[in-house]
Amino acid sequence: LAHYYGTHYLRHGKRPSQLNAMDLMHYFGNKSNTKERLTLFNEVISKLEEDFGTWNLPWGDVNRYQRLNGDIYQKFDDNKPSIPIGFASGRWGALAAYGVSYSNNTKKIYGTRGNSFVAVVEFGDKVNAKSILAGGQSGNPESPHFDDQIELYANAEFKDVLFYKEDVIKHNIRTYHPGN
Known part of the structure; x- marks a missing residue:
């Protein structure tokens, strides 16, 4: 869930300019708009449920070689x-x-x-x-x-x-x- 959320946030979250990757992650987790965080999180939950029938998946079921x-x-x-x-x-x-x-x-x-x-x-x-x-x-x-x-x-x-x-x-x- 965290991987999907982080990836989705990187693609769709509003971000201040000129933050390095580490500072951007800190911003997303601690300083970004709470409503935006919840909206993006709920989008991820909905997508996982649409694709797999549940959001609660073992990591190895989705992360594959x-x-x-x-x-x-x-x-x-x-x-x-x-x-x-x-x-x-x-x-x-x-x-x-x-x-x-x-x-x-x-x-x-x-x-x-x-x-x-x-x-x-x-x-x-x-x-x-x-x-x-x-x-x-x-x-x-x-x-x-x-x-x-x-x-x-x-x-x-x-x-x-x-x-x-x-x-x-x-x-x-x-x-x-x-x-x-």
């Missing part, structure tokens, strides 16, 4: 498979930011990207690292690495980083030698 092909700009579709994502846009202060698109004609919110790469590294006698990536490494829908990391991302599960040569060799699928 959907990557149907290798296109950079996806054409999202409410009737095609998607995965629930618990993260929100960095616009709202989320550290594990999830980028979504509002330019589609869908009822749900869809995205294909998040923090491009997040890693946690422990330095010591031996480097130990974990990472997470939104989606997959490949832009080719035929590749096994097109969406192979989205479930990990959706569940906020980190994978081991293969830092040392022996670890890479142990887990390799195939090897390549230039010139051969």
Whole structure:
């Protein structure tokens, strides 16, 4: 509800000029006209009830990951498979930011990207690292690495980083030698 309200307020709320994004959010929440706030809030409630039958929705029911092909700009579709994502846009202060698109004609919110790469590294006698990536490494829908990391991302599960040569060799699928 808060996400829809904030987005609707950004699009339709009256705003003083020359406020940065943080000050604008503070203005909308604390200093804007109360009647305007309630009007915009009620518009959001009505739209959610029209689209989903209720305003009281689990976030994962409407905030979805959907990557149907290798296109950079996806054409999202409410009737095609998607995965629930618990993260929100960095616009709202989320550290594990999830980028979504509002330019589609869908009822749900869809995205294909998040923090491009997040890693946690422990330095010591031996480097130990974990990472997470939104989606997959490949832009080719035929590749096994097109969406192979989205479930990990959706569940906020980190994978081991293969830092040392022996670890890479142990887990390799195939090897390549230039010139051969």
